[in-house]
Every structure is written in structure tokens, then in C-alpha cells.
Amino acid sequence: MKKVSLGIKTLAQPSPVWLVGSYDQAGQPNLATIAWGGICCSKPPCVAISLRPATYTHDSIIQRGAFTVNVATEPFARQADFCGMASGRDGDKFAAAGLTAVKSDLIDAPYVEEFPLIVECRLQQTVEVGGHTQFIGEIVDVKADPAVLSESGVPDIEKVRPMIFTPVIRTYHGAGEYLGQAFSIGKEIG
Template sequence: MKQSLGAKTLLFPTPVLMVGTYDAAGTPNLMTAAWGGICCSEPPCVAVSLRRARHSYDSIVARKAFTVGVANGAYMAEADYAGIASGRNADKFAVAGLTVVGSDLVDAPYAEEFPLVLECRLVHTLELGIHTQFIGEIVDVKADRDALGGDGLPDILRMQPLVYDTAHKGYHAVGPLLGKAFSIGKKFL
């Protein structure tokens, strides 16, 4: 029998997303967000939810663009730092030793060190209680060559993306393939 835990943000896992923006002064900023993910296939879109108080909030609204990097275990401390420090008070790229790369396609930066980056043009905003969901159309995906598999697509085990445990506030890695999607369930057809 299941036990009621009440209305909470308990969904497992959530991604560790590195949101890149330029602020009003043109300073690159990076923040960590766990409230986000793919939200549309055609056109390809990603959603990230931020509180209005976050430094990145006004930057996304003003620039109509953001990037989403996928953090991995090699940069776990840097990703955590970007989520606990404010870009109002520190140059998070410099402090964390991350390399700023300006997108050629959208008005936002990303960190070279993260193995996968989505470059996004803001297409919608949705007010949701204390968060605003920003929906960005993905105009390009960039990946490190060593993160790609033999098929030329990102390989989750090569990337080793961080995932976040909302209940215990911990970072985890992904494990081995358990089954092929759109295949394993065919035994019930």
C-alpha cells in the first residue's frame, strides 16, 4: 500500500541543466536549474522554470534567448556552485574556471566544458505560481565529439549527465541500458 506524502516536487530524476544568459551589462552568467526538460518535438523545444528573483530571469526576458548545457560528473562542483551563487555578486564562469563561448545563433553564452548544449530562442513564457516557465525553441544542439556514439548522436553513458534527487538534494549519475524504448513493451501488443 502506498503512503501519501502530500503535494511536493518529488519526481525522479530531474536533470541538472546549466542555463546560460547575458545580463543587462552583457556579462555572461550561468545558473543551475532542475525544473526543466524537453517539452515539444516539433518544433524542438525545451522548458526551464525560474523564480523571478533569479538574476537569469530578467536576462532571458530581455535577450529572448538562453542556452541549456547538460552538466556531468566531471563538473559537479561547478554545476552546484552555479546554483548557489548569484551572478549579481560574482562572475560564475570565472570563479568556476569555465570557458565562456558566445552562441553564434542566439544572444546567450554557454560553458565549453559541458558535453551537450542546446541553443534556444525564447518563444513562450508561462507564469506558474512562484516560477515562470520559459520555453525555448532549440535552434541548434552542440555536442563534444567524444560524447557521441557510433551513430553520431549523444551517448548517455559517454556524457554521464548528472541527475538530481529532489527528495534528498543529491546528484547522481546514469546507469547502464536496461531496455530499448518503443521495443521492450511490444510483447504486450
Template structure:
């Protein structure tokens, strides 16, 4: 029997994404966002939700651009720190030793040590209440060459993305591959 938990943000898992932007003074900044995902395939787009009071919000709105750097499991402490402090008061890159890299396609920095990066142009923003949904058109995807499965697709086993469990407040890794998508379900086709 299932127990009702009421309306809550308990979808499992959520990503651990470092959202990069330049602040209003042009300094690189990054925050961790767990509220995000792919939202369109043509044009390729993703969403992140950011509270308007966050330092990153003003930078995204000013520059109309952001990056998403996918955090690897090995850098969980650095990622957690990016979500603990504000870029208004702390140079997060100096504090963690992470390296900001200027995006090639948008005016926003990404994190060099994170193996998978998406450069996004802000194309929509929608106030939802506590958060503003930011829709970014993906202008480029960058992946460490040694983390590619076939030379063109990131391999989850090699990227080792960190994921977050809302409610429990815990970080996790992905387990082994379970099945091949768009294939395993064919057993039910007649």
C-alpha cells in the same frame, strides 16, 4: 503499500542543467535549473522554470534567448556552485574556471566544458507562481564529437549527465542501459 507525501516536487530524477544568458550589462551568466525538460518535438522545444527574482531571469527576458548546458558528473562541484551564488555579485565563470562561449544561433552563452548544449530562442513564458515557465525553441544542439553514439546522437554513457533528486537534495549519475526504447515493450504486443 504506498504512503502519501502530499503535493511536492519529488519527481525523480530532475536534470542538472546550466541555463546560460547574458545579463542586462552583457556579462555571461549561468544558473543551475532542475525544473526542466523536453516539451515539443516539432518545433523542437524545451522548458526551464526560473524564479523571477533570479539574475538569470532578467537576462533571458531581455535577450529572448538562453542555452542549456548538460552538466557531466565530473563537474558536479562546479554545477553546484552555479546554483549556490548569484551572478549579480559573483562572476561564476571566473570563480569555477568554466569557459563561456557565445552561442552561434542565439544571443546567450553556453559552457564549453559541458559536453551537450542546446541553444534556445525564448518563444513563450508563463507565470506559474514561484517560477516562470520558459519555453525555448531549440535552434541548435552541440555535442562533443567524442560523446556521440553514431555520429549524430549523444551517448548517455559518454555524456554522463548529472541528475538531481529533489527532496533528498542529492546528485546522482545514470546507471547502465536497461533496455532499448520502443522495442522491449513489443513482448506485450499481440
């Protein structure tokens, strides 16, 4: 039995730190740091992100029908934090953060050149959930820097070094140490 009730809070932790790339109505690339997101389907491969309608990125995703998920990494913690505090309404967040916008050749959204892992998504559907809109994007490609790939050709978390976020207390952390192989270490139990 748990000893302390913490009440109704967004404490399902950790959350990813993702920078969502989109173009505004004028074609200006923009970034929004989000923590409400994750994989939501494997066939077809999809991710879900949630944004408040008041955000600048919200309408851009609807108008363009696309977005990128740029996995924030430990070396870019300050830039990720900045892009979550500043608004694209007030200026170019790519330039202010010293990041390079790259136009996707598959979807109508930019990605961050400096980030080692990018997910390009075509908007599949939106779902209104309380004060947020959940955007479900079908993954049309994943781009990775070769330096972060394992010998088998998939991203290695220790090379990617993704950031994670702790809701409510609002802290960033690295992903942590290796604990074991999924769908394997549990076999030791029975």
C-alpha cells in the same frame, strides 16, 4: 495500492541538472543551475525551464530573448552545484567555477565550452506558474563534443554521463545503467 502518502511535494524524479547560460544587461555571461526543466515539444523542438523571478537569470532571459541549456555531467558536479548556490549579481560564476564562456553564433547567450552537450534556444514564450516563470525555448541548435557521440552520430548517454537531481532530498546522481531499447523492450509483453 500504494501504502504511504507523501503529500504534495516535488517528488517527480529524477530532474535534469542543467546550467542555463545567459547574458546580463551589461553583457556579462552568467550561469544558473536548474532542475525544473525538460523537453516540452517536438514540432517545433522546444525545451522548458522554470526559474523564480528573484533569480538573476530570470530577467536576463527576458531581456535577451535567448538562453542555452548546458547539460551538467558527472565530472562537473561541483561546478554545477556552485552555480546553483552563487548569484551572478555577486560576481562572474564562469570564472569562479573555472569554466569558459563561449558566445553563441546563433543566439544572444553564452554556452559552457567544457560541457559536452549544449542546447541553444530562442525564447518562444513565458508562462507564469505559481512562484516560477516557465521559459519555453525553441531549439535552434544542439552542439556536442564528438567524443560523446554514438556510431550513429547522436549523443550516447553513457559517454555524456549527465547528472540528475533528486528533489526534496537534494542529491545528485549519475544517469544509471542501460535497461533496454525504448519502443522495443515493451514488445516482449504483448
